[in-house]
Amino acid sequence: MGSPPRSIKKSAATVVSALLFLFLVRGANCFYLPGVAPEDFLKGDPLKLKVNKLTSIKTQLPYSYYSLPFCAPKKIVDSAENLGEVLRGDRIENSPYVFKMREPQMCTILCRITLDGKTAKQFKEKIDDEYRVNMILDNLPLVVPVRRLDQESRTVYQLGYHIGLKGQYAGSKDEKYFIHNHLAFTIKYHRDLQTGSARIVGFEVKPYSIKHEYEGKWSENTRLTCDPHNKRTVVNSNTPQEVEAKKEIIFTYDVDYQESDVKWASRWDAYLLMSDDQIHWFSIVNSLMIVLFLSGMVAMIMLRTLYRDISRYNELETQEEALEETGWKLVHGDVFRPPSNSDLLCVYVGTGVQFLGMILVTMIFAVLGFLSPSNRGGLMTAMLLLWVFMGIFAGYASARLYKMFKGTEWKKVILRTAVMFPAIIFAIFFVLNAIIWVQKSSGAVPFGTMFALVLLWFGISVPLVFVGGYIGFRKPAIEDPVKTNKIPRQIPEQAWYMNPVFSILIGGILPFGAVFIELFFILTSIWLNQFYYIFGFLFLVLVILLITCAEITIVLCYFQLCSEDYLWWWRSYLTSGSSAIYLFLYATFYFFTKLEITKLVSGLLYFGYMLIASYAFFVLTGTIGFYACFWFTRLIYSSVKID
Numbered sequence: 001m002g003s004p005p006r007s008i009k010k011s012a013a014t015v016v017s018a019l020l021f022l023f024l025v026r027g028a029n030c031f032y033l034p035g036v037a038p039e040d041f042l043k044g045d046p047l048k049l050k051v052n053k054l055t056s057i058k059t060q061l062p063y064s065y066y067s068l069p070f071c072a073p074k075k076i077v078d079s080a081e082n083l084g085e086v087l088r089g090d091r092i093e094n095s096p097y098v099f100k101m102r103e104p105q106m107c108t109i110l111c112r113i114t115l116d117g118k119t120a121k122q123f124k125e126k127i128d129d130e131y132r133v134n135m136i137l138d139n140l141p142l143v144v145p146v147r148r149l150d151q152e153s154r155t156v157y158q159l160g161y162h163i164g165l166k167g168q169y170a171g172s173k174d175e176k177y178f179i180h181n182h183l184a185f186t187i188k189y190h191r192d193l194q195t196g197s198a199r200i201v202g203f204e205v206k207p208y209s210i211k212h213e214y215e216g217k218w219s220e221n222t223r224l225t226c227d228p229h230n231k232r233t234v235v236n237s238n239t240p241q242e243v244e245a246k247k248e249i250i251f252t253y254d255v256d257y258q259e260s261d262v263k264w265a266s267r268w269d270a271y272l273l274m275s276d277d278q279i280h281w282f283s284i285v286n287s288l289m290i291v292l293f294l295s296g297m298v299a300m301i302m303l304r305t306l307y308r309d310i311s312r313y314n315e316l317e318t319q320e321e322a323l324e325e326t327g328w329k330l331v332h333g334d335v336f337r338p339p340s341n342s343d344l345l346c347v348y349v350g351t352g353v354q355f356l357g358m359i360l361v362t363m364i365f366a367v368l369g370f371l372s373p374s375n376r377g378g379l380m381t382a383m384l385l386l387w388v389f390m391g392i393f394a395g396y397a398s399a400r401l402y403k404m405f406k407g408t409e410w411k412k413v414i415l416r417t418a419v420m421f422p423a424i425i426f427a428i429f430f431v432l433n434a435i436i437w438v439q440k441s442s443g444a445v446p447f448g449t450m451f452a453l454v455l456l457w458f459g460i461s462v463p464l465v466f467v468g469g470y471i472g473f474r475k476p477a478i479e480d481p482v483k484t485n486k487i488p489r490q491i492p493e494q495a496w497y498m499n500p501v502f503s504i505l506i507g508g509i510l511p512f513g514a515v516f517i518e519l520f521f522i523l524t525s526i527w528l529n530q531f532y533y534i535f536g537f538l539f540l541v542l543v544i545l546l547i548t549c550a551e552i553t554i555v556l557c558y559f560q561l562c563s564e565d566y567l568w569w570w571r572s573y574l575t576s577g578s579s580a581i582y583l584f585l586y587a588t589f590y591f592f593t594k595l596e597i598t599k600l601v602s603g604l605l606y607f608g609y610m611l612i613a614s615y616a617f618f619v620l621t622g623t624i625g626f627y628a629c630f631w632f633t634r635l636i637y638s639s640v641k642i643d
Helices: 006-019 083-088 117-128 281-315 319-323 327-331 342-367 378-389 391-404 410-438 447-474 500-507 509-527 535-562 569-577 579-594 600-639
Strands: 049-055 105-114 132-137 143-147 155-159 164-167 176-179 182-191 198-208 248-259
Touching: 083 378, 083 447, 117 164, 117 176, 132 155, 132 198, 281 327, 281 509, 281 535, 281 600, 327 535, 342 378, 342 391, 342 410, 342 535, 342 569, 342 600, 378 391, 378 447, 391 410, 391 447, 410 447, 410 600, 500 509, 500 535, 500 569, 509 535, 509 579, 535 569, 535 600, 569 579, 569 600, 579 600
Parallel strands: 143 198, 182 248
Antiparallel strands: 049 132, 105 248, 143 155, 164 176, 182 198
């Protein structure tokens, strides 16, 4: 989409690095083990302060720092970005701030600008939307420390500082806009007593709005309200700097250095405890306990009931008894009859296998600490590349199932497996990207990166799906444990609670119940700009989700077969997959209760991305349910004697 030409070169480099697996190397900065590759600074060493995107939880549209007329260096240089950073809307660039290690500065003048009508309007719009400025020093994001007025009176950290604020002068009702034009930085460092070098372990700021005053004409030696020579510093915003056309704004900053006991390896701890409240450990554990209890109950019922059924069926000897048999054994001649739209089922099952493989490997890497939040974009890059390489399993799963259904046109099914799900996601993503691009946001994925994604898809993923499909189709077909009758059996009228729509919707409640508390924290991290890092818990929740999907599908499948309805193939997929409906409904509830989004564009983005997430969740949970039911039906029908 319309974007700077540099993006094409950059994305081409990204593709090459992806193909060569350089995302494992420190230089590509994709995987990152916490505590690796620290940088040591001696006294007087220059520190590079970089600026990142402007963010707002009200609009969800990031903008590049220099989209506003802030002080800029002579030449703006982009930092190396990985694929994940570009997709997140990160735009990391150099800045005109000059820091030297352990050399404090007071009231250093950055630049002086005079606003015109257009720039004043831009600043006001961003202040209205509560935009925050993000900066980075030694890979640490800038935070604003805020004292909480609760019983613990602890300090929490907010990412980035507000561009400005709205307020009124005493005795006036007119609302005015004020800009934070003085930044008091605090750089915390941990010193090595043996070498004298230091490592940066904290980067904080207190923003102030101050109308700087000076005498006479402006020159390089002009002394301001705050003055390093007279040790006058800014401590409050009592005389704030107003944002109006033809007003002069002078940007200044202080730098203070504080020695800290925090070691470099632990420097992210403060950032990861920045949510407004402690993570509700008890709620999560409580949720897991309920689900585990339900799972145990389900397993007990199934084992007892099935054991009794199989024993009874195997004891049937006389012809009369055989004619009087009821329940799931009656439909043995139809239970493995291929379903309608079997090709589409193969496609969805293959896609689900691809998705499950990607999620599992990503989670293992995250739990081991490879995908630390300190590595911006690492998680997204890893997921994209793993999705591409898991294509081989998608092709294999599709082909095996298709051959079992006695299909012959395997290439057509494999092509649909390789293209269908990504095409739907890409279409939604493309529309959302067009909306972002119209808003001139840095969140718009550049044309070059779009090209890189298409190249990854058609250059690596599609061929791998075909390789998997070829291997899968060459294997002997999976044999059914019982023979299928030539004439389909008539399905008797079902009770109201066995209605397909009703049982499918009921089936999705339990899997959703397993994840909804964790879902709250994930949505908060995505939409409220907070770090998500408790991957250990997330992995546990994922395992619980898989178990729950499998068990609820098996139970409902058993009841369905007992009522002599053998159309279980699609029903098993949709039963656990229906949890995606509840996921989307919860996302809607979250939008109206937790977010302050007012703009139509931002609302469209939210629901567009949550639609993608829900669709992916449907494919994942549906596949788990299908395979559980597939294993279960083969198990029970191979356990009974069929005459």
